[in-house]
Every structure is written in C-alpha cells, then in structure tokens.
Amino acid sequence: MNVIETNHLGRRYRRTWALRDCTLIIPGGHIVALVGPNGAGKTTLLTMAVGLTRPTRGTVTVLGGEPAGSPDALDRIAFVAQDAPLYRNLPVADMLHVARNLNRRWDARRAEDRLARLGIPARQRVGELSGGQKAQLALTIALARRPSLLVLDEPLASLDPVAREDFLASVVEAAADGISVVLSSHVLAELERVATYLIVLARGEVRVAGAVKELLGSHGAGLEQIAIRHLRADVPSASRTEAAE
Numbered sequence: 001m002n003v004i005e006t007n008h009l010g011r012r013y014r015r016t017w018a019l020r021d022c023t024l025i026i027p028g029g030h031i032v033a034l035v036g037p038n039g040a041g042k043t044t045l046l047t048m049a050v051g052l053t054r055p056t057r058g059t060v061t062v063l064g065g066e067p068a069g070s071p072d073a074l075d076r077i078a079f080v081a082q083d084a085p086l087y088r089n090l091p092v093a094d095m096l097h098v099a100r101n102l103n104r105r106w107d108a109r110r111a112e113d114r115l116a117r118l119g120i121p122a123r124q125r126v127g128e129l130s131g132g133q134k135a136q137l138a139l140t141i142a143l144a145r146r147p148s149l150l151v152l153d154e155p156l157a158s159l160d161p162v163a164r165e166d167f168l169a170s171v172v173e174a175a176a177d178g179i180s181v182v183l184s185s186h187v188l189a190e191l192e193r194v195a196t197y198l199i200v201l202a203r204g205e206v207r208v209a210g211a212v213k214e215l216l217g218s219h220g221a222g223l224e225q226i227a228i229r230h231l232r233a234d235v236p237s238a239s240r241t242e243a244a245e
Contacts, residue, residue, distance in 0.1 A: 001064040003028045003149045003180045004049050009058035010204075011044050018044040020204040022058070026182065026197065028149075030211075031175050033195035034184040035227050040201040042184040046153050049182075050079040063148055075105055078147035082154040084138035088127030092137060095126055099141045111144035132163025139170055143179075150174055152183040156190065168194050192223040200230045207231070 004026040011019045019041035026032055034042050047053040048060050051069020066073040087095060092115065100106045115122065118140075120133050129137065135155060142150060152171070156164050164187065172194050175181050185191055198215055200207040207230040208215070212223060219226045 001028045002026060004060065004062050004182065005065075006045075006049075006060045007058055009045075009048065009060050010056050011041075011048060011053060012056040017204050019048075019201075022204075022206055024199070024206055024209060026199070026209075028180045030180060030197040031171060031195050032180075032182040032197040032199060033188075033191040033223070034182060034199045034201065035186070035188060035191070036201035036207075037186075037231065039203075041204040042201055043153055044204075045201070046079070046151055046182065046184060050074075050077055050151055052079075076148040077151060078142035078145045078149070079151045080138050080142050080153065080155060082157055084134070086126045086134060086138060088125065090126055091123050092120060092126060092129075093122040095137065096122075096141070096144075099144070103145050105145050107144045107146050110146075111140050114140045114143065130163070131158055132160070132166060135159055135163065135167050136170065139167070139174075143174060147179060150179050150181045152181065154184055154186070156185050156187045164190055188224040188227055195223065198223060198227065200227050202231055207233070 002025050004024070006022050006024045009019060009022040010017060022041070022045065034045070036042050044053065048055055049062055049068055051074060060068045062068050062073050063076055087098065090098065096111050100108060115137070118136050120129065120137060126134065126137065155167060159167060168190055171181055171183065183191070196212050197210070198212055199209045208226065215226055216223070221229070
C-alpha cells in the first residue's frame with residue numbers, strides 16, 4: 001500500500017509556489033527521510049498530506065487512495081509539527097487527558113506505559129520538561145492514536161545530540177511495530193542510520209526519490225552525499241561562486 005501519492009500537486013501563496021508539479025509515490029513500510037533546504041516545500045507537502053492545507057492544483061491521496069483530510073484518513077494518520085501544540089501549564093497527565101478527548105482513537109495504556117518507560121513524570125508540568133522530553137511527549141500522543149502513518153515535521157531541529165539519538169530510536173521502534181513513517185529534517189547524518197527511503201526537495205520540486213538501498217547502489221555514495229549532490233545541482237553556478245567567495 002502506498003501511504004502518500006501526489007499527482008502534479010502544487011501549492012501557491014500569492015505569487016510564490018511553495019510546491020510545484022509534485023508527482024510522487026511513497027510506499028508503505030518505510031522510514032522516509034524528506035530532506036531539502038529551507039523553503040524547499042517540505043512542510044507544505046506534509047501539511048497537504050495530512051489535510052491541514054488544501055492544494056492549489058493537483059491531488060494528494062493517502063493510505064491506499066483515501067483523500068487527504070477525509071475522516072477515514074485523519075483517523076489513521078498522526079502528525080507531529082516542529083512546534084507541537086503542548087500546553088505548558090498543564091501536568092503531563094492532564095495533557096494526555098486533553099489529547100484523549102480530542103481523538104476518536106486512543107490507547108491510554110500505551111501512552112502511560114511509554115511515558116513511564118521514558119521516566120517522564122505524569123505530575124510534572126509540560127513547561128518544566130526538557131526539549132527531548134517534550135518531543136517524546138508529542139510522539140507519545142501521536143502513537144497513542146494507533147496510526148498507520150506517522151508524519152513528523154522537523155522533529156530533530158531543536159534537540160541536542162542525545163535527545164536526537166533517543167528520538168530516532170523511538171521512531172525505529174514505531175516502524176518495527178508496523179507504522180509507516182515520513183520524517184522531514186535537515187539533520188542528514190542522523191537520518192542516514194535509520195531511513196529506508198529518501199526524498200529530496202528543492203525549490204518546491206522533487207529532485208530524487210527512491211529506496212535507500214537502491215540509491216546507494218546506483219550513486220556509489222552515502223545518503224548525505226546523494227542528497228547534497230542533488231541539492232547542489234539545483235543551485236546556479238553563479239550562486240555557488242558567490243557563496244564560495
């Protein structure tokens with residue numbers, strides 16, 4: 001089953017195309033690394049896939065053909081934004097209670113057991129948690145929804161190296177449970193160890209997409225080198241010269 005399919009998908013904000021003519025198939029069963037510079041269209045693609053943004057043109061379907069944003073799709077997709085909407089003044093237990101009331105599918109035991117295993121106190125206020133603990137709380141809320149597809153937008157951006165390592169271990173664990181994962185990030189080195197599928201976006205267009213094993217075999221380079229090669233190819237030679245100077 002393909003977890004995301006787009007056909008000539010585009011999103012324009014006034015005169016600027018954030019994403020243009022994106023035709024893409026993302027198969028299920030992968031940890032997908034979605035990489036690209038700021039303004040590449042990563043967040044735009046993900047928010048359209050989870051139904052938060054409507055396309056200007058083209059189509060996007062999820063989970064085997066469900067229209068993005070449809071009730072059936074929303075029940076089976078969990079989305080964690082870079083700035084997860086956590087209420088700082090609430091104790092962790094109350095944050096879970098709020099999330100439970102906002103979702104039709106909820107596994108309370110899974111959420112409570114996971115936080116206990118991570119050592120995150122239920123009575124501690126969300127605002128008192130470390131950055132890594134907040135990220136894990138947001139991921140716990142997402143996983144408690146028992147999703148088929150987990151979409152993570154720049155979850156590593158504000159984490160220190162240890163918290164990144166722990167978070168990625170949790171992502172791998174979720175994938176081992178049968179959840180398909182799409183994760184956008186600038187942190188290519190860490191993603192190389194966990195990603196099984198790579199998508200490179202630049203200037204709102206897909207530059208390369210494919211299974212990591214196949215890309216490694218055809219390019220003769222590591223994942224980070226493959227991504228950088230395609231991103232550099234998109235930069236005009238004059239711009240590269242100016243940057244070097």
